Amino acid sequence: MPKIGDEVKNKQVVFRDYVSGFPQESDFISTSSTIRLKLPQASNAVLLKTLYLSCDPYMRMLMNSRPSAFSYSPGSLLFGYGVAKVLESAHSNFDEGDLVWGMLKWEEYSIVEDPGQLMKIHHTDVPLSYYTGILGMPGITAYFGFHEICSPKKGEYVFVSAASGAVGQLVGQLAKLMGCYVVGSAGSKEKIELLRNKFGFDEVFNYKEEQDLNAALKRCFPEGIDIYFENVGGKMLDTVLLNMRPHGRIAVCGMISQYNLDQLEGVHNLMHLVPQRVRMEGFIANDYFHLNANFLEAMLPYIREGKISYVEDTVHGLESGPAALIGLFNGRNIGKQVVSISTE
Numbered sequence: 587m588p589k590i591g592d593e594v595k596n597k598q599v600v601f602r603d604y605v606s607g608f609p610q611e612s613d614f615i616s617t618s619s620t621i622r623l624k625l626p627q628a629s630n631a632v633l634l635k636t637l638y639l640s641c642d643p644y645m646r647m648l649m650n651s652r653p654s655a656f657s658y659s660p661g662s663l664l665f666g667y668g669v670a671k672v673l674e675s676a677h678s679n680f681d682e683g684d685l686v687w688g689m690l691k692w693e694e695y696s697i698v699e700d701p702g703q704l705m706k707i708h709h710t711d712v713p714l715s716y717y718t719g720i721l722g723m724p725g726i727t728a729y730f731g732f733h734e735i736c737s738p739k740k741g742e743y744v745f746v747s748a749a750s751g752a753v754g755q756l757v758g759q760l761a762k763l764m765g766c767y768v769v770g771s772a773g774s775k776e777k778i779e780l781l782r783n784k785f786g787f788d789e790v791f792n793y794k795e796e797q798d799l800n801a802a803l804k805r806c807f808p809e810g811i812d813i814y815f816e817n818v819g820g821k822m823l824d825t826v827l828l829n830m831r832p833h834g835r836i837a838v839c840g841m842i843s844q845y846n847l848d849q850l851e852g853v854h855n856l857m858h859l860v861p862q863r864v865r866m867e868g869f870i871a872n873d874y875f876h877l878n879a880n881f882l883e884a885m886l887p888y889i890r891e892g893k894i895s896y897v898e899d900t901v902h903g904l905e906s907g908p909a910a911l912i913g914l915f916n917g918r919n920i921g922k923q924v925v926s927i928s929t930e
Contacts, residue, residue, distance in 0.1 A: 632676070687718070766813070
């Protein structure tokens with residue numbers, strides 16, 4: 587085990603250049619450098635050892651050349667949500683040995699100059715990897731997106747697209763706990779079985795096998811949809827708009843079908859929002875990070891009491907990260923995609 591002051595090898599993943607179309611493993615460089623495990627003097631920094639990294643669909647948008655403060659820069663390290671252990675701290679909020687989650691660089695060891703956005707992990711009776719998913723950004727997305735944006739009521743009809751993913755699997759189960767009727771769509775037989783048998787969805791369909799999405803939705807929702815949790819966009823959103831009930835709500839979490847397109851698909855049925863008085867609202871998890879304590883108070887009992895099931899798809903080693911990330915966009919992952927870096 588390396589000690590403070592040692593110079594060690596530091597595996598890293600570098601973003602090669604901006605991406606057009608579907609990203610490839612060749613868009614990333616697995617490399618290594620050396621790092622001295624010592625904080626700079628007169629700093630407010632923390633030295634972290636990365637334990638887990640999260641692969642999330644939003645990362646594809648950061649690979650585009652469209653100007654953004656959060657876009658990846660060619661030749662720079664990839665970054666995303668992860669879990670880490672504090673090896674040394676010059677910051678008053680953190681001590682050696684603390685566990686944290688937040689935005690991390692894709693490398694084994696990191697010096698974070700401004701650790702104010704990192705969240706300390708206090709509950710370790712659940713797997714630490716859960717803080718990349720059910721207890722991290724995706725969980726916050728699912729919980730507040732459903733409860734705050736969708737304002738669910740018992741007995742309402744809920745549709746979740748990309749329902750086996752990190753967010754969708756949680757939204758569906760939260761809806762069931764509310765007493766809603768829940769339908770999910772996914773793109774493989776294995777995912778469909780997971781939704782039906784593990785997550786308890788009332789009805790499911792494989793969108794790749796449906797020649798007519800509108801017919802599929804009318805079969806599942808003969809009386810229409812009250813709540814749509816949007817993860818896909820494109821044709822799925824366009825068809826859902828035809829099937830919304832009066833005063834329905836659409837929470838727009840993501841649109842993964844659009845991320846690899848140079849020319850985004852148009853949505854033609856927005857006019858249906860008007861006569862049905864449907865509210866559609868986009869949001870991001872960061873809007874609710876300040877409510878993390880409330881979120882944990884609600885979610886941890888569900889996990890501990892077995893009221894919510896959760897599935898992870900884990901690969902091991904930083905060098906496995908690029909392939910795992912790319913796999914999100916062709917449906918290779920089953921559940922939350924996690925990269926395990928270290929268990930120390």
